[in-house]
Amino acid sequence: MLRYIYLFLMLFVISGVFAQNGKLDSLQKLIATIPDDTAKVNAINQMVLTYREQNNFEALILANKAIGIAEKLNYPKGLATALEHLGWINYHKGSYSEAFELSEKALKIFEELQDQIGISGSLINMAAISYEQGKFDDAINKFKRAYEISSIYGEVYTMVRSLNNISFSYLALKELDSAKWYAEEAI
Numbered sequence: 001m002l003r004y005i006y007l008f009l010m011l012f013v014i015s016g017v018f019a020q021n022g023k024l025d026s027l028q029k030l031i032a033t034i035p036d037d038t039a040k041v042n043a044i045n046q047m048v049l050t051y052r053e054q055n056n057f058e059a060l061i062l063a064n065k066a067i068g069i070a071e072k073l074n075y076p077k078g079l080a081t082a083l084e085h086l087g088w089i090n091y092h093k094g095s096y097s098e099a100f101e102l103s104e105k106a107l108k109i110f111e112e113l114q115d116q117i118g119i120s121g122s123l124i125n126m127a128a129i130s131y132e133q134g135k136f137d138d139a140i141n142k143f144k145r146a147y148e149i150s151s152i153y154g155e156v157y158t159m160v161r162s163l164n165n166i167s168f169s170y171l172a173l174k175e176l177d178s179a180k181w182y183a184e185e186a187i
């Protein structure tokens with residue numbers, strides 16, 4: 001059973017990487033030609049989303065660039081998105097307290113904007129940190145909340161990501177029936 005869960009997760013991540021690579025060239029060209037405006041912040045945030053799973057160094061540079069432009073423009077959605085990405089990058093670096101702080105800042109902005117998709121992304125970051133700290137029940141609650149939000153808005157990627165992580169959390173608790181159920185739901 002564990003083999004199938006790991007296989008699914010590997011295929012899920014790999015398929016996302018190949019789908020995202022085609023966007024990089026277009027986004028790089030767009031960013032080089034447009035002025036510092038909200039469209040540029042959005043394009044940079046799209047690049048960060050792609051790079052954050054492949055190249056943390058490049059993603060870090062781009063996320064900070066997006067933050068700088070978003071702050072200059074007073075563009076809260078762009079700022080929150082960049083903070084959420086930066087939280088994930090710091091999570092990957094193992095800087096859990098900084099990752100949590102950044103994700104929490106993003107969450108507050110997304111809540112003020114009533115941006116449910118942004119809220120779910122920030123919750124996933126915070127849940128992943130809880131998971132790494134062995135707070136599996138807290139992780140499950142946050143992943144479930146992210147799943148509920150994303151399912152209302154039809155955000156399939158976030159739905160599957162949440163279900164996978166719920167499965168991993170139950171696996172860590174050695175609750176194999178629940179882990180299997182959530183893995184199957186994700187598939």
